[in-house]
Amino acid sequence: MEPSTHEQVVVSFRGVATGVAAPVRGRAAGHMVQPSAPALLTYPQGELLRGGRPHRVLAGSMHYFRVHPAQWADRLGRLAAMGLNTVDTYVAWNVHEPHRGQVRFDGGRDLGRYFGLAQDAGLDVIVRPGPYICAEWDNGGLPAWLTGMPGMRPRSSYRPYLDEVERWFDTLLPQITAAQAAYGGPVVAVQVENEYGSYGDDRGYLEWLRDALTGRGVGELLYTADGPTALMQDGGSLPGTLATATFGSDPAAAAALLRARRAGEPFVCAEFWNGWFDHWGERHHMRSVDSAAGTLAGILDAGGSVSIYMAHGGTNTGLGSGANHDGVRLQPTVTSYDSDAPIAENGALRPKFHRFRELLLAATGAEPRPLPADPPLLAPRTLLPVPGAGLLEGLAALAPATAWPHPPSFEELGQPSGLLLYRARPLVPAGTHDLTVHGLHDRAQVFADGVPVGVLDGETGTLPLTGTGRRIALDLLVENQGRINYGPLLGQGKGILGGVRIGPRLVHTWTVHGLPLDEWTPELVEHAPAAAAPAGGCGFATARLDVDTPADTFLALPGFSRGLVWVNGTLLGRHREIGPQTTLYVPAPLLSAGRNTVTVLELERFGDRIELRDRAELGPPQEYVETFD
Structure with missing residues (x-):
């Protein structure tokens, strides 16, 4: 809610109303409030004073x-x-x-x-x-x-x-x-x-x-x-x-x-x-x-x-x-x-x-404070994942489809991050044709009739697509891998910013499922593995973690390729087998005494186990960098 340009807003600090009138200066240049005391840090003669x-x-x-x-x-x-x-x-x-x-x-x-x-x-x-x-x-x-x-x-x-x-x-x-x-x-x-x-x-x-x-x-x-x-x-x-x-x-x-x-x-x-x-x-x-x-x-x-x-x-x-x-x-x-x-x-x-x-x-010359002990860790153990909903139908079941004449961007959908599942049914003549995606940001897994065709990773990419003279179910699962945070490309859009062609012909008439994974509620995450039938070697999987006393742990997914991990409905983040990071940190406050649930969305290949380890594994120790200019 946007405050009025003339409104005096009282905010709280440390949970108690301070009575301080927070200065508000809107477009109409309403009143301004200045602090009642000078700045604590000053440098009147070039020396920093407090x-x-x-x-x-x-x-x-x-x-x-x-x-x-x-x-x-x-x-x-x-x-x-x-x-x-x-x-x-x-x-x-x-x-x-x-x-x-x-x-x-x-x-x-x-x-x-x-x-x-x-x-x-x-x-x-x-x-x-x-x-x-x-x-x-x-x-x-x-x-x-x-x-x-x-x-x-x-x-x-x-x-x-x-x-x-x-x-x-x-x-x-x-x-x-x-x-x-x-x-x-x-x-x-x-x-x-x-x-x-x-x-x-x-x-x-x-x-x-x-x-x-x-x-x-x-x-x-x-x-x-x-x-x-x-x-x-x-x-x-x-x-x-x-x-x-x-x-x-x-x-x-x-x-x-x-x-x-x-x-x-x-x-x-x-x-x-x-x-x-x-x-x-x-x-x-x-x-x-x-x-x-x-x-x-x-x-x-x-x-x-x-x-x-x-x-x-x-x-x-x-x-x-x-x-x-x-x-x-x-x-x-x-x-x-x-x-x-x-x-x-x-x-x-x-x-x-x-x-x-x-x-x-x-x-x-200050007196040293007592040193805190390192936080406790759970004992290492192995969890066995249970496969759930298959990738494409599982994702499609978790978000409504919207119809578009062209493949929309994340920005057009009002979705900051996550995945977009683009679906079309183009008529493809017999033979092999070039499927080209223009303006891709950032990565697309391409499927024809549910079968993987390949992966595109770059702004423009082409894959061979085989047609038989009938309509095919064309799916592109596009992953936003993180928005650029530094330099002249700041603010660059995500999704398919150009178009999709088969040969010289643009593909129109799309349905799109928006999947803002970091905005999913714990209830939706819990439901996701049951949203569709298990299928293939990727999609959703769950594992049960029983804990007596919650403590920190580090989660590893040997054999898994790339995807995302939730603990009790909270998204930890991305995992990728290419590293350098191998483990994901699980803070103790995410765990409860008793049963806990680990949910994995695997985009490419399931592993056969999930491991809890007692140390962070962030990359090979021989890769050692000392220059920071």
């Missing part, structure tokens, strides 16, 4: 949307135990508003609760509200409905884009402003956009965003963050707003660049890349303790403040994984966002944690 005292921000990135909300307090406590004094988090717009006008701040989206738990852990909070965040998150956090609007030009001064950001900020920013330090909350800084200098140079857009934040009551420290090059800093920084750098090595060069350009500003590394993320089919990135600790020590020795990216990476739950594009092919990101962080995906403390802790405590 409440007037010398201070260094020692932050760690942990994104609330990548951690089960029942584990927020535990993970924040682990950040504090490492010697950090701040947590920073992005806000993913598409997590809160996957469909226009349907905004949620409950459960795992409850920013106020997250901020309150951070404060309980003794941490300040840095908020990075975007609206674009990158973060290896689907579409860089921008909703698919937004970038799917005809003619949309995101991350620019394009007026229809600014109108949507303005509407979103009217809803989002009261959640943040109420938690500012000026009102007794933990929020001490807010980022303007995100690494904009790697994307564009629309100074007017950045100025508009800065004014949109301050005009809605953001009174704490504002900053921009960009790579440590002149080109990136030129495009992303703003006069009068603290400029920071993001990098993984050579802190002396970054500090020199910033100090040469911004005399009178403190040196801040807004993202120190102590690890990295992975793409399916590529290597698992790791960074040695010595390499990462050496760069962190260099930042501290240069007198810098820092945010460790990631301190705790967590999981790209559901279908949240984004993708990159190398100019030739799509590079989907894996389900895990462990990122070789000092705090592992399941909360375990790595050697990197302990080395970082030594450096951070030495820099501050």
Whole structure:
């Protein structure tokens, strides 16, 4: 629901109404409310101060949307135990508003609760509200409905884009402003956009965003963050707003660049890349303790403040994984966002944690906090999957069909993610003909009369199709493998964006089943394996997991090819046998004492067992990367 431009909205922080009038500034420029106290973080003489005292921000990135909300307090406590004094988090717009006008701040989206738990852990909070965040998150956090609007030009001064950001900020920013330090909350800084200098140079857009934040009551420290090059800093920084750098090595060069350009500003590394993320089919990135600790020590020795990216990476739950594009092919990101962080995906403390802790405590002289134990794990075991509904008829039974003259895109269907099952009955003359799909995003399994014909993986692809002079049942199951989150292809559509041809002739008259898998209710997931008769070597399968006391575990699917996995109706994410990731993290809060159900949607080939393992398997250890420039 869109607030009135003249409405005074009262929000709550820590579950209690604060009485703070959240600043609302709509298109009619209604009233504005400014904080009653100056920013907690300042730098009047070039030295960073907190409440007037010398201070260094020692932050760690942990994104609330990548951690089960029942584990927020535990993970924040682990950040504090490492010697950090701040947590920073992005806000993913598409997590809160996957469909226009349907905004949620409950459960795992409850920013106020997250901020309150951070404060309980003794941490300040840095908020990075975007609206674009990158973060290896689907579409860089921008909703698919937004970038799917005809003619949309995101991350620019394009007026229809600014109108949507303005509407979103009217809803989002009261959640943040109420938690500012000026009102007794933990929020001490807010980022303007995100690494904009790697994307564009629309100074007017950045100025508009800065004014949109301050005009809605953001009174704490504002900053921009960009790579440590002149080109990136030129495009992303703003006069009068603290400029920071993001990098993984050579802190002396970054500090020199910033100090040469911004005399009178403190040196801040807004993202120190102590690890990295992975793409399916590529290597698992790791960074040695010595390499990462050496760069962190260099930042501290240069007198810098820092945010460790990631301190705790967590999981790209559901279908949240984004993708990159190398100019030739799509590079989907894996389900895990462990990122070789000092705090592992399941909360375990790595050697990197302990080395970082030594450096951070030495820099501050603070008393060390007690170290938490690693979370318990279920004992390894094997589960036997029971095949359920076959792939095509099972999926067709789970969603109504809509009729289209052409194959529609995900955007035309208003579906952000998941699968689309396209079905047609073309008349195909006898002989072999080329079946060509144009504008495919991202991957299509092709079937003729229920028999696999092949797989297309690329924007244009061709397969041979044999006809007998009669109509055939042509099915294309198209998988959205994650929206691009970085670079000029941001916002690219999904599905079949061109058309389907047999020889030179376009295929018309389609029925389409939309399958937004990450929006399925637990009841629908439970029903899915019984939606149709078992058929073939793929489709749905279930396994029973009996648990006395819930604890974390890692789920592996040896022999399975590619698909998705739910536990008790919650979608864990994608699995693919090509790796590098082998196991999926199952957090204890998803399990119940007694019987639990694992549901698999397998797109290509069933395995004969599901295994619970007692450690994460994210890639071969010999694939070891140390350069992060």
